[in-house]
Amino acid sequence: MNLRTFLKTALAGSLALATALPAYADSTGITPTSIKIGFIGSLTGPAAIWGSGNLAGAVLAFEQQNEAGGINGRKFEWVSIDDESSAPKGIAGFNKLVQTEQVFAVIGPSASAVGVPMKSVLASSGVPVIIPSFSSPDMTEPLIKNVFRTGTLNDRMQGRAIADYLVQILKLDRVAIMRQSDQYGATGAGAITDRLKELGKAPVAVETFNASDTDLTSQVLHLRGADPQAIVIYGYPAPSAIATRQIRELGIKSEIIGSSATSNQNYPEMVGKVGIGVKFVAVGDLPESDDKPMADFRAAFQKRYPDLARQGRPATSDVTGYGAAKNVIEALRRAGKDVTRENFMAALETFDGYSSGVTMPTYLSPTRHEGNSQMRIAIITPELTREILPGAIDAK
Amino acid sequence: MSGLLSLCDVTVRFGGLVAVNNVSIDVQEGMIHSLIGPNGAGKTTIINTVTGVYAPTEGAIYFDGLPLAGVPPNQICRRGLTRTFQNTELFGEMTVADNVRVGMHSTAEYGIVSAILASRRCRATEAKISEKVAELLDIVNLTDQRGTAARALPLAKMRRLELARALAANPKMLLLDEPAAGLRASEIEEMNATLLMLRDKLKIAILLVDHVMPVVMGVSDRITVVNFGQKIAEGTPKDVQSNPAVIAAYLGH
Amino acid sequence: MDILQIVANGVPAGMMYGLVALGIVLIHNGTNVVHFGYGEQITLSAYIVVVLQVIFHVPFWLACLVSIVLSALFGLAIYLGILGPLRRTPLIVQIIATLAIGLGIREGLRAFMGPDPWPFPAIVANKVYDVHGVFITTANIVVVTVSIAIAALLFLFFRLSRYGHAILAACESPRGASIVGISVKQVSAAIWVLASVLAAVAALLMAPVLTLSPDMGLIAIKGFCAAILGGFVSLPGAIVGGVLLGLIETAAGYYISTATKDMVAYGALIAMVIFMPQGLLGKRQIKKV
Numbered sequence: 001m002n003l004r005t006f007l008k009t010a011l012a013g014s015l016a017l018a019t020a021l022p023a024y025a026d027s028t029g030i031t032p033t034s035i036k037i038g039f040i041g042s043l044t045g046p047a048a049i050w051g052s053g054n055l056a057g058a059v060l061a062f063e064q065q066n067e068a069g070g071i072n073g074r075k076f077e078w079v080s081i082d083d084e085s086s087a088p089k090g091i092a093g094f095n096k097l098v099q100t101e102q103v104f105a106v107i108g109p110s111a112s113a114v115g116v117p118m119k120s121v122l123a124s125s126g127v128p129v130i131i132p133s134f135s136s137p138d139m140t141e142p143l144i145k146n147v148f149r150t151g152t153l154n155d156r157m158q159g160r161a162i163a164d165y166l167v168q169i170l171k172l173d174r175v176a177i178m179r180q181s182d183q184y185g186a187t188g189a190g191a192i193t194d195r196l197k198e199l200g201k202a203p204v205a206v207e208t209f210n211a212s213d214t215d216l217t218s219q220v221l222h223l224r225g226a227d228p229q230a231i232v233i234y235g236y237p238a239p240s241a242i243a244t245r246q247i248r249e250l251g252i253k254s255e256i257i258g259s260s261a262t263s264n265q266n267y268p269e270m271v272g273k274v275g276i277g278v279k280f281v282a283v284g285d286l287p288e289s290d291d292k293p294m295a296d297f298r299a300a301f302q303k304r305y306p307d308l309a310r311q312g313r314p315a316t317s318d319v320t321g322y323g324a325a326k327n328v329i330e331a332l333r334r335a336g337k338d339v340t341r342e343n344f345m346a347a348l349e350t351f352d353g354y355s356s357g358v359t360m361p362t363y364l365s366p367t368r369h370e371g372n373s374q375m376r377i378a379i380i381t382p383e384l385t386r387e388i389l390p391g392a393i394d395a396k
Numbered sequence: 397m398s399g400l401l402s403l404c405d406v407t408v409r410f411g412g413l414v415a416v417n418n419v420s421i422d423v424q425e426g427m428i429h430s431l432i433g434p435n436g437a438g439k440t441t442i443i444n445t446v447t448g449v450y451a452p453t454e455g456a457i458y459f460d461g462l463p464l465a466g467v468p469p470n471q472i473c474r475r476g477l478t479r480t481f482q483n484t485e486l487f488g489e490m491t492v493a494d495n496v497r498v499g500m501h502s503t504a505e506y507g508i509v510s511a512i513l514a515s516r517r518c519r520a521t522e523a524k525i526s527e528k529v530a531e532l533l534d535i536v537n538l539t540d541q542r543g544t545a546a547r548a549l550p551l552a553k554m555r556r557l558e559l560a561r562a563l564a565a566n567p568k569m570l571l572l573d574e575p576a577a578g579l580r581a582s583e584i585e586e587m588n589a590t591l592l593m594l595r596d597k598l599k600i601a602i603l604l605v606d607h608v609m610p611v612v613m614g615v616s617d618r619i620t621v622v623n624f625g626q627k628i629a630e631g632t633p634k635d636v637q638s639n640p641a642v643i644a645a646y647l648g649h
Numbered sequence: 650m651d652i653l654q655i656v657a658n659g660v661p662a663g664m665m666y667g668l669v670a671l672g673i674v675l676i677h678n679g680t681n682v683v684h685f686g687y688g689e690q691i692t693l694s695a696y697i698v699v700v701l702q703v704i705f706h707v708p709f710w711l712a713c714l715v716s717i718v719l720s721a722l723f724g725l726a727i728y729l730g731i732l733g734p735l736r737r738t739p740l741i742v743q744i745i746a747t748l749a750i751g752l753g754i755r756e757g758l759r760a761f762m763g764p765d766p767w768p769f770p771a772i773v774a775n776k777v778y779d780v781h782g783v784f785i786t787t788a789n790i791v792v793v794t795v796s797i798a799i800a801a802l803l804f805l806f807f808r809l810s811r812y813g814h815a816i817l818a819a820c821e822s823p824r825g826a827s828i829v830g831i832s833v834k835q836v837s838a839a840i841w842v843l844a845s846v847l848a849a850v851a852a853l854l855m856a857p858v859l860t861l862s863p864d865m866g867l868i869a870i871k872g873f874c875a876a877i878l879g880g881f882v883s884l885p886g887a888i889v890g891g892v893l894l895g896l897i898e899t900a901a902g903y904y905i906s907t908a909t910k911d912m913v914a915y916g917a918l919i920a921m922v923i924f925m926p927q928g929l930l931g932k933r934q935i936k937k938v
Contacts (some may be wrong), residue, residue, distance in 0.1 A: 044759060049764040053762055210863070221651050237862075239860075241766070241860045270860050313763065313765075413732075474830050486821075486825060487818045487826075501815045
């Protein structure tokens with residue numbers, strides 16, 4: 001056999017092996033009495049605002065399930081790894097969860113800046129990944145066989161829904177956008193702009209700011225010159241709070257609506273009195289809501305994490321982490337006793353409006369891995385509290 | 397140890413090298429005492445040991461009756477012993493007057509709080525300080541340069557300014573490290589006059605280290621000669637000049 | 650009209666950079682160390698106020714005072730515990746130590762106080778005044794007044810008081826200072842305390858405007874730029890550099906584009922370093938510190 005025929009044979013053999021692989025039932029991380037879940041997320045660094053909550057919420061859900069007897073006779077075990085808000089550490093951490101820890105499925109990562117660069121690593125692992133909170137559409141459009149998202153709303157859909165809300169529900173013509181200079185702001189603002197153009201109302205101004213900016217006067221002056229009826233702020237809570245304050249301080253009286261990143265429990269007080277009447281996107285119920293499922297969750301959370309309660313938690317990221325874990329639990333229930341990664345993912349794809357009680361209902365299918373497609377609008381009240389406005393807006 | 401400054405059998409070793417070997421020197425109050433010797437004889441090591449840069453390996457040093465070993469440099473100044481450096485250590489960016497003013501740091505009598513509040517006592521002290529600064533600048537003949545930045549002065553004036561700054565601390569004794577190095581003949585005359593005036597009018601004792609013989613021979617009451625870390629002679633300028641060991645050391649025999 | 654608004658907002662924004670620069674320059678001149686954890690020291694002081702107020706229910710003003718005192722002690726502790734013992738090590742070791750201090754504070758705050766931003770009360774109720782179409786906020790007025798007052802006080806302290814002179818002397822020639830009876834250790838400790846008190850005051854001014862989060866200290870990057878623009882050795886230069894940076898940023902953002910305002914601002918900085926390495930108020934005009 002010469003080298004060429006050898007290579008051909010080897011290639012054919014490995015191809016056959018590769019195509020045969022999906023048929024192999026993978027139950028890594030499952031024992032008769034336990035099921036091991038990995039968590040990768042930002043527990044330190046700037047993205048910890050999302051990651052620490054995702055972990056706290058998920059752990060609470062698994063603990064509650066274990067107390068209730070586990071799932072199909074198995075108790076949950078979990079391992080968490082901090083990606084330190086860095087993509088390379090995220091990749092290393094994910095590989096460790098999969099190869100060393102041999103987990104069954106992974107919850108995370110928690111931020112776009114970490115998650116998007118991890119995309120190919122997540123995809124090639126074949127391990128089921130459930131994303132609780134970050135909203136880059138790259139992770140689900142086009143869908144990746146083993147990557148799912150629950151709870152949050154992706155930035156493309158969110159952008160379109162914000163545009164629809166302003167133009168079709170509030171009947172406004174002149175919309176301006178103030179966006180963060182990174183991928184997060186670019187995707188959201190791009191989607192708003194595209195949708196506004198489709199509706200024949202191109203934005204009157206688009207301004208950018210850096211997440212670490214401390215003064216946004218020049219941006220706000222540009223906006224003021226464009227005389228908008230509404231300004232959409234697409235950025236993280238701290239710069240968005242500065243933007244909101246400066247918009248009002250420089251005498252602009254338009255509607256202000258913040259992206260889902262501003263649905264932070266401290267946001268109204270961060271902005272202060274000038275923030276009264278400012279709206280923001282909420283994906284799901286607010287953590288401070290008195291609706292029964294949320295009130296129960298909040299009580300359980302504050303009992304489990306008194307330190308976090310002192311910081312005013314639970315926050316939205318705690319809620320989405322809890323929601324993601326609830327989705328995992330439900331899929332395991334549906335997959336039954338002989339669970340494998342394949343039938344677990346198939347079970348997820350049967351979700352048709354499953355509700356964790358605290359996050360928006362999850363709709364998944366073999367052609368759709370973006371769990372949520374609805375957003376709600378909340379407003380800052382004169383008492384500097386937050387209130388969800390009635391009705392949900394569909395996002396496409 | 398009868399003097400104002402006494403070195404008693406001081407030995408300084410660096411590893412195996414003996415830099416100073418069993419040297420005793422007594423500097424009496426109100427006298428100018430010079431320390432001379434060829435290059436590398438150990439003069440600078442002796443000064444640095446007195447001012448706390450090195451610790452003596454053996455022996456003891458007393459100033460004004462109290463041991464000096466282990467006392468940090470800034471405390472030595474407060475005890476009344478102030479030194480100058482061969483390469484002046486002035487505050488170049490400050491004015492001539494401010495250099496002298498800083499020299500009075502250890503003698504000022506008001507605290508940081510009253511300084512911030514600009515209290516009456518503080519202002520009174522400041523007035524006294526300004527008076528003293530003027531007086532000292534007059535002594536070293538730098539009154540005309542009071543507003544000049546120190547780094548802009550010619551060398552001879554820097555030396556005199558360093559002297560004025562040292563005097564600002566009200567010392568009992570000055571330790572002068574080559575104050576005449578690099579000076580011209582006329583400037584040396586001036587330096588001699590200043591040193592004698594300090595001794596006679598202000599009753600300040602001086603330990604002088606220098607190579608410039610017109611200064612050493614012109615002002616010294618007593619001279620100690622060292623070579624290879626050892627004291628080889630001591631006495632009046634006349635005694636020392638005629639000492640065969642000294643002549644041999646200087647001629648390299 | 651907009652140009653007036655740019656000035657009205659660019660100046661206070663720059664004053665905040667200047668306040669940070671002031672502390673950085675002070676420590677650099679006094680101890681030769683570039684303190685890369687200074688921004689985090691500011692953040693820490695603001696968090697101390699929040700902890701006292703929210704958790705221990707101490708009145709706001711008292712919390713501010715306690716924060717200033719604790720910050721001073723913290724500065725002293727940094728000197729006595731870390732940079733004092735390291736003072737004979739190579740400068741790079743000391744600088745890395747300051748980086749470690751900053752990182753430790755930032756991640757420590759994130760761990761114990763949470764990653765979320767905290768609301769921070771304003772020192773005076775924030776009002777907006779409309780002066781012929783130019784909007785001015787009380788927060789900005791306070792920032793400008795207090796910054797100028799602090800810079801002036803420090804300047805006078807160094808120019809006129811004997812302690813100021815002693816510090817100047819020790820910064821310029823530690824050997825010369827020690828022979829006139831100045832303890833260089835005491836001066837270094839005093840510099841750290843002074844800069845840390847300044848950090849606490851800056852925290853009270855900044856936190857309500859900038860939004861308090863563990864990452865608030867990142868403003869120190871702008872503080873470093875301001876310090877370089879001002880020549881890195883001059884206290885008034887730090888404030889002038891800060892204001893200049895604030896104005897350049899705001900004007901560049903308005904007249905060129907907001908996306909490139911940082912590029913323009915840092916470009917100006919590089920030009921400055923190349924063509925005027927001594928800075929605006931560098932060594933030649935103004936004394937050290």
